[in-house]
Amino acid sequence: MINYSADSVQAGAGNADFARIRRIVKTDEFSSVFRLRPVFRTSHFVLYARANHLSHARLGVVAAKRFAPRAVTRNTIKRVTREIFRCAALKNVDCIVRLSRPVNSKDGPATTACLRRELRAEILRLFAAPACQQTG
Incomplete structure (x- = not known):
């Protein structure tokens, strides 16, 4: 059994976390970023970005059920996006x-290694976009 003390939890709360302050959660925050034109597009994703007044970047992920009917797929999209965002080292930007x-249908498998690789490649291209880097 693993014992987590308050000190070990605090020590692990570095850049690898995805705390609430790093997320866009309020509807008006989403709306203010959505009002702008998309910064970059891939075959399945659109990236919106806006400069913010904070010392860190924030992320919001929208994966509609009509484009990814299975919760497993939507959660995979969110997980991969957050992981890549944490490693992107963006500052002063809301993304x-x-x-x-649509990524897959109910007929096919929910998540496969191939689907995860394709999602990862597309999301990496989003955050590597020159327009995203200039905004931050």
Whole structure:
């Protein structure tokens, strides 16, 4: 059994966390970023970005059920996006990644290694976009 003390939890709360302050959670925050034109598009995703007055970047992920009917797929999209965002080292920017086309259907497998690789490659391209880097 693993014993987590308050000190060990605090020590692990470095750059690898995804705390609430690093998320866009309020509807008006989403709306203010969505009002802007998309910064970059891939075959399945759209990236919206806006400069913020904070010392860190924030992320919002929108994965609609109509484009990813299975919760497993939607959660995979969110997990992969957050992981890549944490490693991107962006500052002073609010980013929203929105799924804009269907990824898979109910007929196929929910998640496969191939699907995860494709999602990861597309999301990496989003955060490597020159327009996103200039905004931050």
